Amino acid sequence: VCGDVGFGKTEIAIRAAFKAVSDGKQVAVLVPTTILALQHFKTFSERLRDFSCKVDYISRFRSQKEKNQILKDLQNKQIDILIGTHRLTGKDVCFKDLGLLIIDEEQKFGVGLKEKLKQLRVNVDTLTLSATPIPRTLQFSLMGARDISIISTPPPNRFPVHTELHNFDEVVIRDAILHELSRGGQVFFVHSRVQNIMDIAGLVQRLVPDAKIGVGHGQMDGNKLEEVMLHFIEGDIDILIATKIVENGLDIPNANTVIINEAQNYGLSELHQLRGRVGRSNRKSFCYLITPPTYMLSDEAQKRLRAIEEFSDIGSGFNIAMRDLDIRGAGNVLGAEQSGFINEIGFDTYHKILDETIQELKETEFKELYQSTQSDEVISATNCTIETDWELLFPDSYVNNTTERFNLYKQLNGLETDDELALFRTRIIDRFGALPKPSVDLIETIKVRRIASQLGIERLILKRHKLVGTFISNADSP
Numbered sequence: 001v002c003g004d005v006g007f008g009k010t011e012i013a014i015r016a017a018f019k020a021v022s023d024g025k026q027v028a029v030l031v032p033t034t035i036l037a038l039q040h041f042k043t044f045s046e047r048l049r050d051f052s053c054k055v056d057y058i059s060r061f062r063s064q065k066e067k068n069q070i071l072k073d074l075q076n077k078q079i080d081i082l083i084g085t086h087r088l089t090g091k092d093v094c095f096k097d098l099g100l101l102i103i104d105e106e107q108k109f110g111v112g113l114k115e116k117l118k119q120l121r122v123n124v125d126t127l128t129l130s131a132t133p134i135p136r137t138l139q140f141s142l143m144g145a146r147d148i149s150i151i152s153t154p155p156p157n158r159f160p161v162h163t164e165l166h167n168f169d170e171v172v173i174r175d176a177i178l179h180e181l182s183r184g185g186q187v188f189f190v191h192s193r194v195q196n197i198m199d200i201a202g203l204v205q206r207l208v209p210d211a212k213i214g215v216g217h218g219q220m221d222g223n224k225l226e227e228v229m230l231h232f233i234e235g236d237i238d239i240l241i242a243t244k245i246v247e248n249g250l251d252i253p254n255a256n257t258v259i260i261n262e263a264q265n266y267g268l269s270e271l272h273q274l275r276g277r278v279g280r281s282n283r284k285s286f287c288y289l290i291t292p293p294t295y296m297l298s299d300e301a302q303k304r305l306r307a308i309e310e311f312s313d314i315g316s317g318f319n320i321a322m323r324d325l326d327i328r329g330a331g332n333v334l335g336a337e338q339s340g341f342i343n344e345i346g347f348d349t350y351h352k353i354l355d356e357t358i359q360e361l362k363e364t365e366f367k368e369l370y371q372s373t374q375s376d377e378v379i380s381a382t383n384c385t386i387e388t389d390w391e392l393l394f395p396d397s398y399v400n401n402t403t404e405r406f407n408l409y410k411q412l413n414g415l416e417t418d419d420e421l422a423l424f425r426t427r428i429i430d431r432f433g434a435l436p437k438p439s440v441d442l443i444e445t446i447k448v449r450r451i452a453s454q455l456g457i458e459r460l461i462l463k464r465h466k467l468v469g470t471f472i473s474n475a476d477s478p
Contacts, residue, residue, distance in 0.1 A: 001129050002141075003151030004317040005276025006158075006251070009129040010040070012151075013102045014047050016127050021053050021080045025099020029083040030117075032108035033245055034059040034222065035229055040083045040104070048081075058084040058093075061222035089116060098124050106130040106137060107269045131276065131317035132269035135325040150318055157282035161275050163312040165263075165289045165305060173259060174207040176288050177239060180257035181211060186232065187239045188258040188277055192265055194219050194243060200261065201241045208239070216242040247273040253281035263289035264301040268324045271308045272317060287312075352383070384453040388462040392442040399432055412446060421446065 003009045017027040029044075031037050041057035048055060056079050058070050073079045077096040082088065101117065103109065106128045117126075133141070141148035166172050180187050191200045194217045201215050214228045214237035232240045233252055240246070240255075247270060258278045263271060271289070279285035289305060291297065297305075307323045362370045399405045408428070415421050425443055429435060435443075452460050452469060459470040 001127065001149050001151065002133055002318050002321070003129070003131065004154070005131045005273060006280045007151045007154060009104070009151065010043060013104065013127065013129060014044060016100060017044070017081050017102065018048060018051070018053065020100040023099065024097070026077065026079070026095045026097055027081045027100045027102065028088055028095065028098060029081065029102045029104065030088050030109070031083060031085060031104045034061055034085055035225070035245060036104070037083050037085055038226065039251070044081060044083065053080050054078060055081045055083070058082060058087050060085070060087070061226065086113070089113060100124065101126045103128045107132055107134045132272050132321040132324065134269070138321050138325055159279065159282070159284050160313050161279040161285045161287050163275065163287045163289065163309050165291065165309055167293055168290050170207060172288065173204070173290070176257055176259060176286065177204070177208050177211065180286070181208070181238055185257065185283070186235065186237070186252065186255040188246060188255055189239055189241045189261070190244060190246065190258065190274055191241060191261045192243060197241060197243065204239060204241060211238040213237065213239045213241060216240060216245065218243060218245045244270060244274065246277060251280055252277070256281070256283050256285035257288075259288045259290060261290045263305060264291045264297050268304050268307060268320055271304065272320050275308070384449050384457055384460060386445055386449055386460045386462065388445070389464070390441055390462065391438040392445055393438050394442070395436055395438060398436050398439065412443070415446065416450070418447065
């Protein structure tokens, strides 16, 4: 499930877990940080307290005695829902009857861990939640190896987070903090290095001497960190200076300004997640990205910062994930490294083979599962290629920006109905003027290709005023 920060993914997880428990199964909820484990434990317990449903959590904050008791209860099926960090994947964690595995903030877990989970729990349903899926996972979903659902409706009364890019400037930081405190709110100040986090705390205290400041990071003692977080949640602390440990799932509606120091060192999904800590109520919220001067940043860092500034609308997590896929590439689909023949045969060919195999399995081995989704479309050729000696393109003289031309081709390739094509055509004429002959032919060819696909034609050759269609070569095909 891909839903933006604060769109209610946790709610879906609670309902899925409750459904599994009421069918007599156990549920494991895997989260990346101890703080999130604690928060989920509170949320799940509160929501399910009126039902006979035992919720517990396991992380490094629990004592050894508590952990042993939890593991014992788990084996005797006295715990229905167990929430935990990587500790959940330990060899000594044995569920009596696990029915559902929920992975929250999927982008935080490595390929190795996910593969290990798959082997441990082969026949267990898995629900993955993320605002910005990592490129590899997104790739799996886009090519149909996994199902994806997108929550695109924001909760009512939500405003987009106002995002600004600044060089380090004490005046900007002071004004941002004072503005938030003046309206009774709280501030997150995110700094990535534990070594000098106390210096930053001193700097902030000097800028706003009257504010109450707390510091939180992953190397602190568990109880102390928990205490700081609870003080912040309850509003006893005005400014929380923290590392990116706060990025996952924390829900503090009163905190509506986040200042991210050295923003160039964070990945796209991290920036989006950190920004998502604010704007969780009906107040206007602000995110300040503090970076060194632009000329000191790498190209990739500049692209990331531009993307995060560009996609500041509500519900833009999926777009950010797609841009991340563009910037970083799709990762290795086969295991943690690219293995097999993928390098030799090229990515496109590999994909084509993979798509065909997935489609074939849906029709044969997993026919019962996909009966409702199987329709007449399966009979058509999945992708008809056209070979021609015509000129089919948007000429340079018509659209002179290369990126723009590439985007137009991409959009055109995804259009499926005549109405969509007509709308596309109107928009292009509106933006660039009357269509030249090669572009008219290109749009018509897309129509022809679709009709050919529906007829089951795999290849169309249009050369020397002659049209030849090749049907699907597989003789057993419907």
